[in-house]
Amino acid sequence: MQTVKMVVTGPFNAGKTEFIRSVSEIDVVSTERKISTESERVKETTTVAMDFGRITVDEDLVLYLFGTPGQKRFDFMWEILSEGMLGFVVMVDSTRPETFREARSILETFRAYAPTPYVVAANKQDREDAWEIDDMRIALRLDPKIKLLPCVATEKEMVKNVLLELLYSILADMESKGGG
Amino acid sequence: MALKGNLRDYTVTHLFRLINLAQKTGTLIVDGPNEKVLVSFREGKLAYAQAGQEDNSLVTILYQAKKLTAPQYRALKERAGNMSDKELGLLLVNANYINQQDILVSLQNHFVAIVNRLFTWVEGFFRFESDLLPPDDKITVRVSLENIIIEGARQLRELEQLQDEIPNLDIALKFADRPGANIRNFNLSVEEWQVVRYINPKNTIRQIARATKMSDLQIRKIVYALLQAGLVELVRAEGAPRPAPPPQVASRIPVTQPNPEEQKSLINRLINRIRSL
Missing domain, CATH: 1.10.10.10 (Winged helix-like DNA-binding domain superfamily/Winged helix DNA-binding domain)
Structure with missing residues (x-):
């Protein structure tokens, strides 16, 4: 049995757990705990170690999706989770510009852990106060070559699209390196 | 969709950078603790600015810029009260009171001064309205944002x-x-x-x-x-080494690394599976 993994990362409350929950065939193995810090109490619970979802491809291949903890004090988990990943998704809350800088910093950290392909998902694009994709690209200082994709983490089709775009990027990366 | 937030989280410098790079047209409205400022842009260039309820009429701006004397200012206020800024500007140029360049430079300096005030704000809600443009009767300018941003960034x-x-x-x-x-x-x-x-x-x-x-x-x-x-x-600096991979850490979930020949077929299998979800 072959196992491969992709990592879903991003700032606190960006929607990583929901993203994995939308496509995982198992109930997401979650390590959510009640939030202790008053300033971060925009939701009741947060992921403290990782979220873990699974998609069985066939009898020989399984894809694991790992969601990283969003709170900075659990960032020691990031390196462990990034090991051996095929690629990663950076989730950004389109309605919270105050998290853009942190998203950028997380992106840079993961790029340093492993130079694998990645895409950025602009989550909560269904909200009225969501920033436009083009504005987010400038705010996040993303290279035009990096895919910035609209997303609503609770909508399966949009989550599938993000994962597919990441896989297309991985494929393109392999072809450019002459692999396969 | 919105371009809005709080200056505490997204500074004026960042906002101007975004407006400049995206070449936006519209009006940025900033509600500060003590006043409200409106700054209008055309294709990423400063076009107009208005601070609170301040008198933004051309005659007042020219007087403040010392392009009109006090008696001229009073006379124009009395006699040209109903004229639009564009009409008044034309009248002043045709009457050789002032030339067009003086008007534009005075307006430009006035608008830039309002914008520079914004750079000192650390708090305030902002929103960008693409449909809101300066009033038709107002004279607009066209100032590149780069120098304004550099000046603002120097204050950090x-x-x-x-x-x-x-x-x-x-x-x-x-x-x-x-x-x-x-x-x-x-x-x-x-x-x-x-x-x-x-x-x-x-x-x-x-x-x-x-x-x-x-x-x-x-x-x-x-x-x-x-x-x-x-x-x-x-x-990344040319010739700089790429970051070293992290030290091997025992992963709780075993992950297989397929060889390069298998990878493409593996990715295609993943693509097909996710499409079918």
């Missing part, structure tokens, strides 16, 4: 903020590939020009600081201003 003094913006000095700079952004049009200080001379993907920021005998704080301030103005971009 906090080392902590600068370290957040430029955490790594072992990275290089290159000139941004932007049509119309000509370095010669920027009002740079001597120190900024010194740095500009060394901009090259081969030189790290740290090396430039050494060559120009600048402290970390000084070089960060200058690089921050150039970055915000969209003049330069951060790039």
Whole structure:
């Protein structure tokens, strides 16, 4: 049995757990705990170690999706989770510009852990106060070559699209390196 | 969809950078603690600004700019009270009171002064309205934002903020590939020009600081201003080693690394599976 993994990362409350929950065939193995810090109490619970979802491809291949903890004090988990990943998704809350800088910093950290392909998902694009994709690209200082994709983490089709775009990027990366 | 937030989280410098790079047209409305400022843009250039309920009439702006005497100001206020700024401007030019250039420069200075005030604000809700343009009867200008951004960025003094913006000095700079952004049009200080001379993907920021005998704080301030103005971009220094992979850590979930020949077929299988979900 072959196992491969992709990592879903991003700032606190960006929607990583929901993203994995939308496509995982198992109930997401979650390590959510009640939030202790008053300033971060925009939701009741947060992921403290990782979220873990699974998609069985066939009898020989399984894809694991790992969601990283969003709170900075659990960032020691990031390196462990990034090991051996095929690629990663950076989730950004389109309605919270105050998290853009942190998203950028997380992106840079993961790029340093492993130079694998990645895409950025602009989550909560269904909200009225969501920033436009083009504005987010400038705010996040993303290279035009990096895919910035609209997303609503609770909508399966949009989550599938993000994962597919990441896989297309991985494929393109392999072809450019002459692999396969 | 919205371009809105709080200056506490997204500063005026960042906003102007975005408006400049995205070449936006519309009006930025900022509700500060004590007043409300409206700044209008056309294709990423400053067009108009209004602070609170301040008198923004052309006659007052020209008087404040010392282009009109007090008696002229009073007379025009009395007799031309119902005229629009455009009509009044035309009248003044035709009557040889003032030339068109004086009017434009006075308006430009007035609008830039309002914008510069904004750079001192650390708190305030902002929103950008694409449909809101300056009133038709007002004279608008066309001022590039780069110099305004550089001036605003010079006001950032906090080392902590600068370290957040430029955490790594072992990275290089290159000139941004932007049509119309000509370095010669920027009002740079001597120190900024010194740095500009060394901009090259081969030189790290740290090396430039050494060559120009600048402290970390000084070089960060200058690089921050150039970055915000969209003049330069951060790039990995040519010849710099790629970051080392992390040390091997025992993973709780065993992950198989397929060989390169199998990888493409593996990715295609994943693609097919996710499509079918």
